Amino acid sequence: MELAITEFSNQLANFFNDWKRIEQQQQDVVQKQLSFEENLGQFFKDWRRVFINDKKLARFFNHYQSDEVQAPILEAKRQGLAVNVWQTAGLKNEEVRHSKVLKWFLDCRGDHGQGNAILLQLLKELPVLEKYQPQRYFATEECCPLGNQESRVDIEIDADEFLLFIEIKINATEGKDQLQRYIDIAQAKAKNRDWLIVYLTRDGKLPERYQSYEKDNKVIALSWKKLSKVLYEYTKGKEVNNRSIWLVKQFADHIKTF
Incomplete structure (x- = not known):
């Protein structure tokens, strides 16, 4: 099954945007001087809103390790493009x-x-x-x-x-x-x-x-x-x-x- 790279890239972008949002919310929570328990609870409450498809993630990394993807990477290395003299x-x-x-x-x-x-x-x-x-x-x-x-x-x-x-x-x-x-x-x-x-x-x-x-x-x-x-x-x-x-x-x- 062919991996929808564009779709997955968008999903990753959304994931990291959500992560930044949670980090900012956590900073706001600290400013409100919540207790540690309240702070932790707020984190997991927000964390559940962040979604990423684990099956597509697995297919993404499997595809990366495939000969189709690795062949040009290995060829570039053979040509010395990865070396820093x-x-x-x-x-x-x-x-x-x-x-x-x-x-x-x-x-x-x-x-x-x-x-x-x-x-x-x-x-x-x-x-x-x-x-x-x-x-x-x-x-x-x-x-x-x-x-x-x-x-x-x-x-x-x-x-x-x-x-x-x-x-x-x-x-x-x-x-x-x-x-x-x-x-x-x-x-x-x-x-x-x-x-x-x-x-x-x-x-x-x-x-x-x-x-x-x-x-x-x-x-x-x-x-x-x-x-x-x-x-x-x-x-x-x-x-x-x-x-x-x-x-x-x-x-x-x-x-x-x-």
């Missing part, structure tokens, strides 16, 4: 490795063949710099912009129009006066150019004492999740069989949970 390569949460990969994507000279396009996608999200479209620039990782070995910038984008520093944090926090040193270096090196420091972290927040710089668009925070969205946006509408596009999307898949 960045996870397999062991990037894990190591900041230096992620710095190398991100710098490679942003480098117009990178052998990914995307030129400056990935950087331009990122610049759209950066205040002050979104107006620029540099064709040639220098992208460097783990560099010392003014030769000071104690102030290594994770990624530097040095263009004729602007200077961009990207400081990468995954599990670590800011070092002692680290951002302030980068601010001083950027001001000295950029001279008459626009400059910006991007603080790339899990939560996308700056330490409180630098928030005045954020208002002036000199230092901004960016989360890994936001960066993943930037990379996803870059891959939209592009050839899925292009290996570089595939790698960009995989990197976005990898970092979005940080």
Whole structure:
């Protein structure tokens, strides 16, 4: 007997909508300060109103396990579409490795063949710099912009129009006066150019004492999740069989949970 997928999908949608409704009702009940027994009783009273056809549910999962459904899934795996090379390569949460990969994507000279396009996608999200479209620039990782070995910038984008520093944090926090040193270096090196420091972290927040710089668009925070969205946006509408596009999307898949 053929499974009515559309009908079952609608039934599942109704189920979860009812679940949300019950959750909201439970919150309302708590606000009324009902006793535990009254609260529990109200839950089961509402729960009985939620219906799902167990026979159709069983047929759905049986159908999912059938050769008809599993064959294209297995074929996709054989073609390597389920693998994530960045996870397999062991990037894990190591900041230096992620710095190398991100710098490679942003480098117009990178052998990914995307030129400056990935950087331009990122610049759209950066205040002050979104107006620029540099064709040639220098992208460097783990560099010392003014030769000071104690102030290594994770990624530097040095263009004729602007200077961009990207400081990468995954599990670590800011070092002692680290951002302030980068601010001083950027001001000295950029001279008459626009400059910006991007603080790339899990939560996308700056330490409180630098928030005045954020208002002036000199230092901004960016989360890994936001960066993943930037990379996803870059891959939209592009050839899925292009290996570089595939790698960009995989990197976005990898970092979005940080």
